[in-house]
Amino acid sequence: MINNNPQDPLAELITTYNELNSSVIEALHEEPSPLEFMRFVARNTPFVIRGGASNWKATQTWSPAYLSEHLGDEPVNVAVTPLGYVLSNADSPTLYEDGTLVFAKPWEESQPFTEFLNYIIQQEKDPSSLQGEVHYAQTQNDNLRDEYASLFNHVQPDISFARIALQQKSPDAINLWIGNSQSTTALHKDNYENIYVQILGKKHFVLLPPHCRPCVNEKLLRPASYKRVVNDDDDPSPLLLSETTGHVLSKLKLELDKIEEASESGHGENSGLVPFATWDPEDDGPSGDYATPYSKLAQPVKVTLEPGDMLYLPAMWYHKVSQSCNPEEGICVAVNYWYDMEFAGPLYPFSAFVRSVYESQQHK
C-alpha cells in the first residue's frame, strides 16, 4: 500500500543492522564498570577486554605440567568424536551413513585426567600418531564448581561487573574447556550472557547477531550419538575410515537416538528433532551447500582471544569457536561464565519474530 515495491523485510533487517553497527569488535584494555558493561548489554553488542584476566592465578600458573600435577588421575568427563571429518565435532550437524544430516552428540567417557591431557598434547604434536579421535573436556554443566572444583579458586568466582550490572548473585554456570586445535564448536547460540576467558592457547570466535537466523539455515535434525565400539569385529555397520588411506580411524560409530514413539509424528519442539544451524560462516566450500539466500548478507564479527583476554558474548548471538595451541603447550584452556539473560524487553520476542517470519516464508 505504502511502498509499491517492498524490499524483502528480512534482507532489509540484516542490511539496516549492518549499516548501524560495526563488524569490528570493540577492544577495551581494562574491565568496564557495571554501567559501561550495561551499555553493551543494552546494545546486545560484544566486546573484548585485552588482558582482562592476565593477573588471574589461572593465567599466571596453569600449564600442562601444573594441571597434570594438580589433578593427577582424577576422573574427568571427556567428549569423544572422530577426527578429520568436516562437520564432525561434538554437538554438531554431521552426515549420517544414509546421506542425511543429523545432530551428532559425542561419546562421553570418564578418563583419568593425566591420560586425557597426554592424549591431546600428543595429538597436537603429531595428529597421525593416534587412533583418530578428538578429545575435548567440555561438559557445560558448571564443571568448574564441580568436577574441577579444586581449580576454582585460581579464577574469579564471578565477573564482578557482570554480576553487579545483571543483578545476579552468582553465574548460572562456570565452565572449564580443555582441548586442542582439533576441537571446533559448531555455530550455535545460547540463552545466556556469556563472559569467556582464555587461559592457554588461542580461541577464534566467529559471531553473528541473533537476527541472523535467516542466514544460518537452521534445520530440524534427527539426534544421533557416537558410541565407542569395543572388540566387536563382527559388527557389520560401517566404521569411520580415513579418506586418504582407507584405514579405520576410530572405533566410534554414530547411531540414531531412539525417538519416543508418542512424539515421532510430532513437529517442532515435541518431535524430538533438534533445531540447529547448518551453515558454516567460515566455509565457502562444500558446506556452502548450506548457505541460504540471506547468508551472504551476514557480516560476522571475528575475534581471536589470546591468554588473559575476556570476551563478552551477548545473549542469543551465534558463535562458532575454534582454537589453536602454543606448540610448547599443546593444549587450549578457557573458562566461561554464563549469566541468565533478560527475557523481558524486546530482544527475545524480536528474535523469535525473525524466526517465525523466516519460517512462514519457507512455507510459501
Add this chain to the structure above:
Amino acid sequence: MINNNPQDPLAELITTYNELNSSVIEALHEEPSPLEFMRFVARNTPFVIRGGASNWKATQTWSPAYLSEHLGDEPVNVAVTPLGYVLSNADSPTLYEDGTLVFAKPWEESQPFTEFLNYIIQQEKDPSSLQGEVHYAQTQNDNLRDEYASLFNHVQPDISFARIALQQKSPDAINLWIGNSQSTTALHKDNYENIYVQILGKKHFVLLPPHCRPCVNEKLLRPASYKRVVNDDDDPSPLLLSETTGHVLSKLKLELDKIEEASESGHGENSGLVPFATWDPEDDGPSGDYATPYSKLAQPVKVTLEPGDMLYLPAMWYHKVSQSCNPEEGICVAVNYWYDMEFAGPLYPFSAFVRSVYESQQHK
C-alpha cells in the same frame, strides 16, 4: 517447513511480548542510579518516579500567579486548534471537509504570555465562554532554553542519571508544555529517550511499545494546517460549527498544505505525506473504525503523572497524552528532556523490520 500451521508472526510477536512483560508500570520512589536507569533502557521499558521532582523549584513555586508575574507580557508561541472535535488537536489525524483523514498542524501565533495564560484558565473554568479554540504552548524546539529561558534555572539543567548513563553532555531538547484539559496529544512516537516531569496538574499517558506498529494503523496522510480567518465574512469555505448549536466555534480553517510538484507522484518518505498512527487506544467508539486486526492484542501501559512525578518514556514507544487540571489552578504544566537514542544494537532495526513485515503483508 518446520511448523505446518504457522501462527501469524506479528500476532505471535505481540502476544509473546505481552507474556514476558507487565503492562503495569514500575514505580520508584527515588531517582535510580545511572546503572539502574540503564537496566530500564536495556529493556526499553518505562518506569515512573513518584515525587522524583517534588523538591524542584518549579514544582514548589510555579502557579498561575507566579508564572504570570514572572513572564508578564513576554510574547510566547501558542499552538491553536479548534475545540470540541474528536481527533482535532495539534499534530493529529483530522477529518478534512472532503471526508478524508489528513494530518492537521496547528495555527501558530505569538501571544503575550498573560493573555495566553488567562485564556486557558478561563476556558478551564467555563469552556463555553470562549471562542472555541484550544491553546497549547507546546513548541518542541528546546523552548525552555530559549523562549522560556528565564524559567530554566527553576528546573534541573539535565537529568543526571540519564546524562551519565547515556553519555550525553546535555539533553538534545528541554521543552516546556503549558495547556489545560482541552489539549490532547495524539498517539505518536519519537526517536528520543524521554524524561517527562509533571509540574502542575495531571498527565495521563497511554503507552505502547515500538513493536505495536501493526496495532496503530499508521497511514500516509496529506498534511494540512489551520489558518486563522480574520474578518473575512466573504470567505466561502466552511468554518467549524458547533455540533449542538450550529454556531461558529472558531475562525480557524483547515487548509491542505501545498505539496511540492516534484514529489507529488512519489511514495513514502519523498511524497510529502506524513506517516501517522490513526488508531486511538482509548477509543472503543467511532475511531474504533481505525482499529486493525492487531489492535485488540495491544496491552497499553497507562500511567497518570501527578505534580513532581517523572516518567521514563523509552525511545520509540507510542504515547497518547491527555491532561486534567487542578480546578484552583486551571493549567497543566510539564517539562521534558529529550536525549538522543542509541541507533546501534537491535531496537531500531527491529522496529523498522516490524514495520516492513506489516507493510509487505498489506500488499498481499
